[in-house]
Amino acid sequence: MNRRGFLAKGVAGASVLGLSGCKVLDGLADQEGALHRAVASANGLSYRAQRLIGGGHTLAPEYAEADIRQGQRPNGSTNPDGAEYLALEAGGWAGYRLAVKGLVERPQSLSLADLRAMPSRTQITRHDCVEGWSCIAKWTGVPLALVLDRAGPQAAARFAVFRCYDVIEQSLAGGILYYESIDMIDARHPQTILAYGMNGADLPVANGAPLRLRVERQLGYKMAKYVHTIELAADLKGYGEGHGSYWADRGYDWYAGI
């Protein structure tokens, strides 16, 4: 084979490999497939590495007032339309109650006024969406650790699960409600707050009113909006499709610190 022949064959071979390579790899998207599971296991490595290096307690960077140059871009659900939610909104959230239950000693039912009466934390942080964009805003709320202390987590509790009012997807079986979960290290992290205020005003509906989660060392989809219930649990199998969050059920990483 002369050099030109070699070149032509090489280029042809490489391009066929390249193109079909992609299609062959489409099987990766099957979340229960062995290939997907093997590749996704790298995320467990990222989770452990970040917990090891950060010790779980490092703080996300906080920004200055001058860094707030725009409103917080809303994403995902922006306007829940369930009857219960609409009624609460119409009543100015007076009837809203946050339930804290599951593996706790003292289940709680807290009004917005109860939450506002607790010590608050205000932080200017960067919100990183899994899509790739970032947006800086100021968040005010009650540290989740204080709410959990009121309820008294049991020793068996390993995760905090957040249940939300918003229907994120219509399926044949009906509306799928958004839910998320974090481990107890993030649940007790000082910057993890249940926010009721944003950029100096009440939290708008588009951004999760009346109450949303902020988990500043993870991506945006972890920060559930429209939260009505927090459940402490020993494992995540009993929720949704068992991966611990609406997006994790759809192939996204449960740990979103990367």
Add this chain to the structure above:
Amino acid sequence: MAGSLVYRQTVWMRAAHWLWAVCLFFLLLSGLGIFNAHPVLYLGKESGFAYDNALLEIGARDGAEGPRGFVRILGHEADTTGWLGVSGEDVQAFPPAVTIPSYYSLATSRIVHFFFAWVLVGTLLVWLAAGLRSGHLRRDLWVTGADLRALPSDIANHARLRFRHGRRYNVLQKLAYAGVMFLALPLMIATGLTMSPGADAFAPWLLALFHGRQTARTIHFLVMLALVVFFLVHMLMILAAGPLNELRSILTGWYRVDADAEGEAE
């Protein structure tokens, strides 16, 4: 004139080389898939929605005869229908032929990207350790004063596609390889980590170093382009310098040197 075979690549170097080839292939194609989720690059800490800090955008908008693709760089726009933004039936920034998976799935692109990011970093560490021990880094990649003095003649040789096959790399080769190993890949890893909110919490200096998360994302993209250029030139040089000899070297370690290079000192 052809001389004898010399053993030029240890088994560690060859294994590392092929692992990188695999990693870079997957990182590039899954990265382009990730990019498609939000095909805009910005300069700064955040993405400007109420103001403009975009450097590059690949997008699509409706035209008289269906959607038209465009690339906008610092306000200057070009129609790229058929290539970027819109290709055939597909309305996405990078066409399916160059993304993993071949349809849009951000979740899948991300798990592939982060899996191979770990493999890349692991291989790099093994390569560094093996290369330091064997002297490969110092002997073959370290650019010396003598190398730099030889630069003009080496450029002239390359321009005339005249290659001398020695045991050692020539200067341009050294510069290219060292640039990839000690500049481009570390930059990819560092900017990749800067995009991770978890890493920013334990290494906030990364944000200072790259002037914000969105600038880091932009640098990640630009270095990706540089790596693609390196790859293309790498392939061209291999074809020009004798693909069979080069392939044997990187597969078996044995390389045929020019007759006048046989006596070259170790």
